[in-house]
Amino acid sequence: METRIVLEPAMLQNQGSAAASHIRVEGLTVAYQKPKAAGTLIAVSSANLDIARGTFVTIVGPSGCGKSSLLLAIAGLVQPAGGRVLVNGQPVSGPGRDRAVVFQDFALMPWRTVLDNVRFGLELQRWSGEDLTARARRYVELVGLKGFEHYHPHQLSGGMQQRVGIARALAVDPEILLLDEPFGSLDAQTRDEMGSELLAIWEQNKKTALFVTHGIDEAIFLADQIVVMARNPGRISEIITVDLPRPRTIETMDSELFIEYRRHIRACLMGKVEQSCTQERRF
Numbered sequence: 001m002e003t004r005i006v007l008e009p010a011m012l013q014n015q016g017s018a019a020a021s022h023i024r025v026e027g028l029t030v031a032y033q034k035p036k037a038a039g040t041l042i043a044v045s046s047a048n049l050d051i052a053r054g055t056f057v058t059i060v061g062p063s064g065c066g067k068s069s070l071l072l073a074i075a076g077l078v079q080p081a082g083g084r085v086l087v088n089g090q091p092v093s094g095p096g097r098d099r100a101v102v103f104q105d106f107a108l109m110p111w112r113t114v115l116d117n118v119r120f121g122l123e124l125q126r127w128s129g130e131d132l133t134a135r136a137r138r139y140v141e142l143v144g145l146k147g148f149e150h151y152h153p154h155q156l157s158g159g160m161q162q163r164v165g166i167a168r169a170l171a172v173d174p175e176i177l178l179l180d181e182p183f184g185s186l187d188a189q190t191r192d193e194m195g196s197e198l199l200a201i202w203e204q205n206k207k208t209a210l211f212v213t214h215g216i217d218e219a220i221f222l223a224d225q226i227v228v229m230a231r232n233p234g235r236i237s238e239i240i241t242v243d244l245p246r247p248r249t250i251e252t253m254d255s256e257l258f259i260e261y262r263r264h265i266r267a268c269l270m271g272k273v274e275q276s277c278t279q280e281r282r283f
């Protein structure tokens with residue numbers, strides 16, 4: 001079987017039309033003030049990215065390369081030092097109900113039960129048209145937490161807390177799901193299961209999803225496109241289109257093409273792939 005991996009240099013990503021992209025990142029630079037007035041730190045440098053509606057995009061890269069910062073800028077929770085983010089062609093100036101974020105550290109409210117944490121997202125957005133508790137309950141069940149509705153976060157495992165975060169994000173029915181290592185504290189098997197569950201949910205709803213992970217297999221398994229980032233300064237080094245058919249199953253991970261992607265991404269992360277890659281590369 002001929003395997004083919006299409007590589008698109010980040011520089012060329014800017015050539016699509018803004019209207020066609022659901023999310024468009026244009027020359028985005030994110031900078032932070034260093035502690036003790038020691039100057040600024042460039043977390044993301046001149047990033048360009050076009051994400052089509054309904055696609056699943058994963059972001060991989062070493063710790064500190066700006067993955068969360070890129071996501072936060074798209075969420076409107078961090079103001080760019082340069083460039084801009086467009087959603088549906090409109091510049092992002094702050095958070096909006098079209099985008100929901102699942103944070104790296106869950107960000108649950110410890111004094112609220114599972115059900116009330118999910119309800120809270122709906123309350124914030126003044127959700128109408130359906131009973132809030134019934135809707136929250138439905139999403140709690142969807143992520144496999146039926147029976148735990150009245151538990152508080154400290155009574156849950158890390159993985160269960162992450163599921164609450166995912167339920168809260170999904171319940172508000174956003175156009176865009178921004179997920180920052182949502183399975184970070186899960187064991188390998190539960191992680192695979194949650195990945196499959198998330199894909200099933202995504203395939204039903206066809207949201208646009210942007211998903212940060214350290215797991216190379218997870219990044220390939222979920223994605224239509226993989227954004228590879230590098231550090232010093234934090235930047236997008238490659239964007240890889242994943243041609244694996246859907247629906248994907250655990251067996252997908254054993255396919256030849258999957259293994260080729262894995263090998264390639266590993267090489268990218270180790271800096272063994274030239275950054276000025278050709279537009280298309282055959283394996």
Ligand SMILES: Nc1ncnc2c1ncn2[C@@H]1O[C@H](COP(=O)(O)OP(=O)(O)OP(=O)(O)O)[C@@H](O)[C@H]1O
Binds near residue numbers: 061234
């Ligand atoms: N609020 C902040 N104030 C100052 N510096 C920050 C802030 N947030 C992030 N940084 C810095 O920006 C850089 C990128 O951080 P970011 O959290 O985006 O990386 P990451 O790729 O998500 O890392 P990880 O994989 O460890 O989560 C790091 O050097 C970090 O110290």
Ligand SMILES: [Mg+2]
Binds near residue numbers: 067068069104180
């Ligand atoms: Mg992070």
